Amino acid sequence: MKSYRVATIAGDGIGPEVTAATLKVLTEALGASRITFEDMPGGAGHYSRTGEVLPDDTFAACRDMDAILHGAAGLPGVNYPDGTEVGNDLHLRLRFRLDLYANMRPIRLWPGVRSPLRDFDGGGIDYVVVRENTEGLYASRGAGVLLRGEMATDTLVVTRKGTERVARFAFDLAQRRKGAPRDGRARVTVCDKANILRSYAFFRAVCDEVHGDYPGVEIDYAYADAITVHMVKRPDFYDVIVAENMFGDIISDLGAATVGGMGISPSAEIGDSHALFQGAHGSAPDIAGQDAASPLATILSGAMMLHWLADRHEDADLRQAGDRVEAAVGRVLAKGDHVPRDLGGQTGCNAMAEAICRALSEED
Ligand code: ATP
Ligand code: MG
Numbered sequence: 235m236k237s238y239r240v241a242t243i244a245g246d247g248i249g250p251e252v253t254a255a256t257l258k259v260l261t262e263a264l265g266a267s268r269i270t271f272e273d274m275p276g277g278a279g280h281y282s283r284t285g286e287v288l289p290d291d292t293f294a295a296c297r298d299m300d301a302i303l304h305g306a307a308g309l310p311g312v313n314y315p316d317g318t319e320v321g322n323d324l325h326l327r328l329r330f331r332l333d334l335y336a337n338m339r340p341i342r343l344w345p346g347v348r349s350p351l352r353d354f355d356g357g358g359i360d361y362v363v364v365r366e367n368t369e370g371l372y373a374s375r376g377a378g379v380l381l382r383g384e385m386a387t388d389t390l391v392v393t394r395k396g397t398e399r400v401a402r403f404a405f406d407l408a409q410r411r412k413g414a415p416r417d418g419r420a421r422v423t424v425c426d427k428a429n430i431l432r433s434y435a436f437f438r439a440v441c442d443e444v445h446g447d448y449p450g451v452e453i454d455y456a457y458a459d460a461i462t463v464h465m466v467k468r469p470d471f472y473d474v475i476v477a478e479n480m481f482g483d484i485i486s487d488l489g490a491a492t493v494g495g496m497g498i499s500p501s502a503e504i505g506d507s508h509a510l511f512q513g514a515h516g517s518a519p520d521i522a523g524q525d526a527a528s529p530l531a532t533i534l535s536g537a538m539m540l541h542w543l544a545d546r547h548e549d550a551d552l553r554q555a556g557d558r559v560e561a562a563v564g565r566v567l568a569k570g571d572h573v574p575r576d577l578g579g580q581t582g583c584n585a586m587a588e589a590i591c592r593a594l595s596e597e598d
Contacts, residue, residue: 235551238269238543241295242303245277245324247517248527248583249305255529255587256303256536262591263562264540264555272299278309278320278517287320288327296328301539302510304328305532306517322516329367334503334510335396336403337365337482338538341469341489344498346567347577351466351492359493361415361472362407365482366400367503369393372479392433392478394440401444403504404476408451416470421452425461425477425485437478462488490514497528497576500535502542509542511535525582528574533563533590562593 242257244250257271274292281287296302307324314320328334343349343359351359374388381387401422408420415421424441426434438455445453456464458481464471465488477485490499496515503510513531521527540556543549566572572589573579581589 235268236547236549237267238301238552239299240269240271240301240303240539241274241292241299242271243274243276243292243296243307243324244305245307245517246279246309247306247519247522248515249277249307249517251305251522251525251527251583252513252529252532253303253305255583256532258587259529259533259559259562259590259594260536260540260555262594263559264552268551268555271303276324277307278312278322278324280324281320282309282312287323293328293331296510297332297508301543302328302508303532303536303539304510304512306512306515308517309519325510325512328510329503332505332508332510333368334505334508335366335368336400336504337367337486338403338407338502338504339363339365339482339486339489339514340500340534340538341472341486341493343493344564344567346570346573347494347498349492349494351469354469354492358416358470361469361489362411362474363482363486363489364400364404364407364474364476365486366396366477366479367482368479369396370479370481372483390431390433390478392437392440394436397437397440398444401441401476402447404441404474405444405448405451408474409448411474415473416468419452419473420450421454421473422448423454423456423461423472423475425456425458425475425481427458427481428455429457434478441476458485461485465489465492486514494577496531497574498530498534500531500538502535502538504542509539511539511542525584526575527583528576529583529586530563530574533559533587537563558594558597559590562590562597565593565597566590 244253308322378388428435428438499514537559544553
């Protein structure tokens with residue numbers, strides 16, 4: 235049986251706490267002989283101590299091991315000599331060097347978690363935002379132009395190659411996921427502003443072309459402004475939403491808010507041969523070191539990692555372990571004895587992980 239090696243970068247702020255919690259749960263689900271986690275340094279704190287954000291050894295481990303599990307990176311007040319923030323540069327460098335072009339953000343309302351959307355308490359929200367992760371407006375980062383203190387411009391870049399690959403990712407996902415839009419139809423919604431900008435019209439046109447290869451999946455279109463209304467009013471309509479980088483960033487945070495917030499929202503950044511898994515939240519320095527963070531986003535990202543590895547290596551054991559982690563999280567939340575603080579409860583980071591481990595072992 236294959237055993238897997240995962241490069242683990244705990245990073246900054248709450249990163250180490252949520253990572254430790256996740257390793258506990260994944261090891262409980264899978265057994266220590268099937269998966270080893272190799273702790274690698276990096277991030278803003280590491281930069282302030284050593285002058286390196288992403289050490290060569292850490293990059294090599296991320297490139298050569300089977301997957302990457304990341305806590306979070308970024309600390310206020312840690313700057314490069316030119317005064318710009320180090321922030322989550324570790325993560326951005328990995329994203330670009332490993333070409334992690336599809337950012338997958340599941341939006342799922344777990345049983346027991348109250349949605350701020352009153353009508354949807356107890357279920358009915360289960361879709362995935364696929365954010366293009368390497369181009370779009372954010373590709374202009376650092377390259378925008380400030381003209382004589384009077385005007386600033388940035389450039390939105392949409393390429394055929396970049397759009398085709400993320401669209402294909404979204405359609406493949408819609409084809410195989412067991413998602414549950416209200417009407418049961420596999421569907422990709424293309425989120426853009428094709429009515430205003432040529433770049434978005436091109437994004438939509440390329441998605442349309444890719445759709446030609448997926449007759450079993452429905453295509454649907456939504457302008458980025460209108461989709462914010464629909465995500466609040468009828469979130470149970472959605473299955474997979476594909477969006478340009480900045481729109482994807484914005485609507486995935488909105489989606490997270492509708493199902494309990496960043497502390498329960500996982501994310502995966504996936505390329506053709508590498509993938510990085512991390513909660514959707516940042517390093518939350520305000521609550522770091524207090525055992526107050528919710529580890530659920532990272533634990534659910536860990537389950538996504540098991541599923542991704544399972545698909546790549548046709549490993550049914552791993553798939554089952556990923557399913558079991560999700561089911562254990564669901565049972566703990568549904569029971570309601572252990573609720574993290576950001577969801578209105580009292581349970582700390584470590585106790586949350588222990589409750590999920592117990593749920594895993596009780597089921598055996
Ligand atoms: P980034 O710039 O990296 O996206 P951010 O500025 O958006 O970071 P986050 O670190 O994501 O901010 O968190 C915003 C706030 O949400 C935090 O300050 C914290 O109070 C809360 N928060 C974030 N993650 C968690 C978590 N896992 N558990 C509990 N609270 C959290
Ligand atoms: Mg943020």
